[in-house]
Amino acid sequence: MNKGIPLQEALAAYRPDSDPGQVSPMTDADSLLSEFHPDHLRGSVVKLSVGVNSGDSCQRDLASLLQTEAFIDEADLAGVPVIDADVLVIGGGGAGCAAALMAAEQGAKVLLATKLRLGDSNTVMAEGGIQAAIEPDDSIQKHIQDTLRGGHHAGNPSLVASMAEDGPDVLRWLINLGMQFELTPSGDLQTRRAGGMSASRLVYCRDYTGLEMMRVLREAVFQHRSIEVWEQSPAVELLSNEFGLKCAGAVLMSLADGQKRIVRTRSVILATGGLGRLHLNGFPTSNHLGATGDGLVLAYRIGAKLTELDSFQYHPTGLVYPSHLSGKLVTEGVRAAGALLINGKGQRFVDELQPRDIVCASILRECQEGRGIRIDDERKGVWLDTPRLENSQPGLLERQFPNLMSRTRGSGLDPRTQPLLVHPTLHYQNGGVIINSKGATTVPGLFAIGEAAGGIHGRNRIMGNALLEIICFGRRAGIAAAAAAKRDRGPKKVTLEHINQLRRALTLAGMPLSRRAPEILPSYARGGLWSR
Numbered sequence: 001m002n003k004g005i006p007l008q009e010a011l012a013a014y015r016p017d018s019d020p021g022q023v024s025p026m027t028d029a030d031s032l033l034s035e036f037h038p039d040h041l042r043g044s045v046v047k048l049s050v051g052v053n054s055g056d057s058c059q060r061d062l063a064s065l066l067q068t069e070a071f072i073d074e075a076d077l078a079g080v081p082v083i084d085a086d087v088l089v090i091g092g093g094g095a096g097c098a099a100a101l102m103a104a105e106q107g108a109k110v111l112l113a114t115k116l117r118l119g120d121s122n123t124v125m126a127e128g129g130i131q132a133a134i135e136p137d138d139s140i141q142k143h144i145q146d147t148l149r150g151g152h153h154a155g156n157p158s159l160v161a162s163m164a165e166d167g168p169d170v171l172r173w174l175i176n177l178g179m180q181f182e183l184t185p186s187g188d189l190q191t192r193r194a195g196g197m198s199a200s201r202l203v204y205c206r207d208y209t210g211l212e213m214m215r216v217l218r219e220a221v222f223q224h225r226s227i228e229v230w231e232q233s234p235a236v237e238l239l240s241n242e243f244g245l246k247c248a249g250a251v252l253m254s255l256a257d258g259q260k261r262i263v264r265t266r267s268v269i270l271a272t273g274g275l276g277r278l279h280l281n282g283f284p285t286s287n288h289l290g291a292t293g294d295g296l297v298l299a300y301r302i303g304a305k306l307t308e309l310d311s312f313q314y315h316p317t318g319l320v321y322p323s324h325l326s327g328k329l330v331t332e333g334v335r336a337a338g339a340l341l342i343n344g345k346g347q348r349f350v351d352e353l354q355p356r357d358i359v360c361a362s363i364l365r366e367c368q369e370g371r372g373i374r375i376d377d378e379r380k381g382v383w384l385d386t387p388r389l390e391n392s393q394p395g396l397l398e399r400q401f402p403n404l405m406s407r408t409r410g411s412g413l414d415p416r417t418q419p420l421l422v423h424p425t426l427h428y429q430n431g432g433v434i435i436n437s438k439g440a441t442t443v444p445g446l447f448a449i450g451e452a453a454g455g456i457h458g459r460n461r462i463m464g465n466a467l468l469e470i471i472c473f474g475r476r477a478g479i480a481a482a483a484a485a486k487r488d489r490g491p492k493k494v495t496l497e498h499i500n501q502l503r504r505a506l507t508l509a510g511m512p513l514s515r516r517a518p519e520i521l522p523s524y525a526r527g528g529l530w531s532r
Contacts, residue, residue, distance in 0.1 A: 004367065004374025005344030013346040014419060016387040020340060020348040029358055036361040036368065038281045038314055038424070039459075045310045050505040051300055052442075058309040061280050065293055066300050067506060068517040070499045071236040072251060072260070077496070080251070082262045085111040085228075086485040087478075088250060090235045090295070091271030093121025094210070095450030095470035097217035099269045099439075102478030104226035108485050111263060112227055113252050115234035115272075115290045115520065119218045122273050122287055122451060123470065126210030127331035127403060128194065129202040130174075130471075131464035132167030135191055138199035140164045147465060150196040150355045151430070151458020154308065159456045162437045163465065166472040171203060174471065177216040181205050194336040196355040196462035207331050207401040210467060232256055234294065234520050238268065238302045238446070239494035246444035247302055248491035255520075266488040267445055267481035270295040270433065271474065274451040276426045277522040284327025285426040286315055289525055294518035295452035299433045302498045304441040307454040308431025313461055316341075316359040318425025320381040322411045327425040330384055330404060332356070332463045337396060342383040342419070343371040349382075357460040360424040373421060381423035386415035428466065430457050439477025445484070447477040 005013070026032075034040050039059075048058050050067055058066070087103045089096045092114025100112045114120070133143045143164040148155055171189070175181070181203050182190040191200040205212040221227050232255040239262065241248040249264040272295030276287025285291070300306055317330040335341070335352040341359070343349050343366045350362035363382050366372045372380045390397055397405055397416055408415055432454030439447040450470045457465065506513060520526070 003370035004372045004380050005370070007373060007375050010344040010373040013344065014342065014383060015346055016385060016391060016419070020342055020346060023348055023351050026351065026354060026358065032361045032365065033357060036364045037357055038283065039311055041281055044281055049509045049511065050502070052303055052305045053300070053309065056309060059280055059312065061278050062275065062293065062296070062309060064515070065278070065297055065517050065519065067511055068515045069506070069513040070301065070502070071516050071518060073499065074496050076260065077251065077262065080260050080262050082264055083111070084490070085109050085263060085265045087111070087267045087269065087481045088113065088263050088265040089269045089271060090250060091273060091450070091452070092118040092229070092231070093271060093273055093450065093470070094123035094213055094217055094467065095474040096269070096271030097221045098471045098474030099271060099449055099478035099481070100227050101220055101224060102475045103482040104224050106479055106482035108226070108482035110227045111230065111265070112221065113230045113233045113235060113263070115232070115294070117231050118221065118229055119214045120288055120290060121214070122291060123210045123467070124214045125286055125288060125329065126467050127207045127329060128333045129204030129209045129464050130171070130467040131201045132171050132203055132468065133164065133199070133201055134168055134171070134189060134203070135200055138201055142198050143167065143201065146196055146198050147462060148458065150462035151460050154458030156455040158437060159435070162476070163456060163469055163472045167468055170468060170471045173475070174213065174216065177220055179205070179216045180212055192333070192336050193353070194332050194463040195353040195359065202336070202464045204333065207333055207403045213467060235298060236260070236518065236520070237496065237499065238298045239496065240302060240498055241491040242493040242495060244495065244497045247446035248494045262494065264491060264494055266485035266490050267447065269439070269477050269481050270299060270446065270448040270452050271450050272452045274429045278519070280312060280426055283314060283424065283426040284318060286318060286327055286329045287426070289521065292519040292522060294520065295448065296432065297518045299441065299446065299448060299452070301502050302443055302446065304443045304446060304448070305434045306432065307434050308459060311430040311459040312426065313356055313428035313430055314360045314424035315427035316356055316363055316424055317384055317422040320379050320421040320423045321375060325407065325411060328407065329425065329427070330420060330422060331401070334384065334386065334389070334401060334404070337389060337400065338392060339389040340385040342385050344373040344382070345371055355460055355462060363424055367423070375421070381421040383419035384422045385419050387417055387419060390416040428461055430454070430459055430461060435473070437476065438480035439473050440480060447481050449473045449477045
């Protein structure tokens, strides 16, 4: 039986002009998470059977993807054209663009290959802002402590420190590129506090910070003479050198005609983003169409160690209604501005600025225990009380959240007068490829940055650290990859020997070889791709 309060009954109980009550302090976060967070769903985690993380816990759908047949074999490379570059960047979001720019500034010849168009990425989906400790009552140490605490102390302290220390300089770099931020009346950068922060630290551009960031990065990349951009050219496999000891390039495939090209290079930077389009545990996603976990698959096959493969972030406030907007974000900035979360009985049930995993689990608890709002058997949620926010701060939604207002108005909703029905949506992979402070992986010649990398956020990311991380480690990896390219004479021959080793391991483990990866696009968007 589907629990929940019918929509009309919930609307009758909703009173934006009444007191929704106070919430009790959080006393047992661990129990809440273990019982209601999607990471802990029964049967959702398995042990990996092959590869460098064999024996480690991994989300079931991701494990299936990592332990699959390769997209190509050596016979597919016969007669394929070979292109040489100093640095190959795979991925055209914020992290990839930052890496390409810094590598090119060091004098490297850079090839940036992206699955879709340059800028089609989760970066443009990021609405809320970017963290940097710039206020007088804030500090780098507070930023570090907030990040480690928000990630349940599972993050790598060295990586967290690198990110927090780079924060102010990252802002200066972006501003010099032309990025716009909200300013105070005196002309200083405007900051606000969001979930998991002990100080006002979030710098933002209305509710389209990531889009504004991508605007200046994309422009800078296209204008740089040392960066060549290949759009609609996903990587389908990494290549190793003749000794199988280091990453030496990749095989790219054109989405337009299926033609393959080999890029032989001294350094490879994976900036392939997340995996939301795998719809783990059946959840909708906020991610862009190309977010299918390609980087994790490619890195794992060539022998790079991964971390936190059973930990994912489900953003608390994805839209439930209308259906065509299912999973689309309502930025945490709305809650930071004062919007409350209200259940079907008209009651507040959680501190809205708790870390995201706590708020997510609290919403799911309301829905599972019958206090959520039910549209039908499949769609449930709680109210995001935007009318109360508009009543208390008239005009704020129009001024600060134009993206939200445009999106909802186009669907016949007005957040100024109607509460928004929200439910958690798959948003971010907390783990990824293990890296050091320069973005280097455990495989020589291979770097990983952005959402494809792991170890920074632990088991939960706090708002604003994603946009900071992609620029911080993108810049660091770009510099390091260019330096490595100068030292390396480059491979004489590239091979797929690691694929042969994986195939043998899968066969010995008795695993089926019927599925191929990377996915490249979700099944509902592939068209004739697999027939090529």
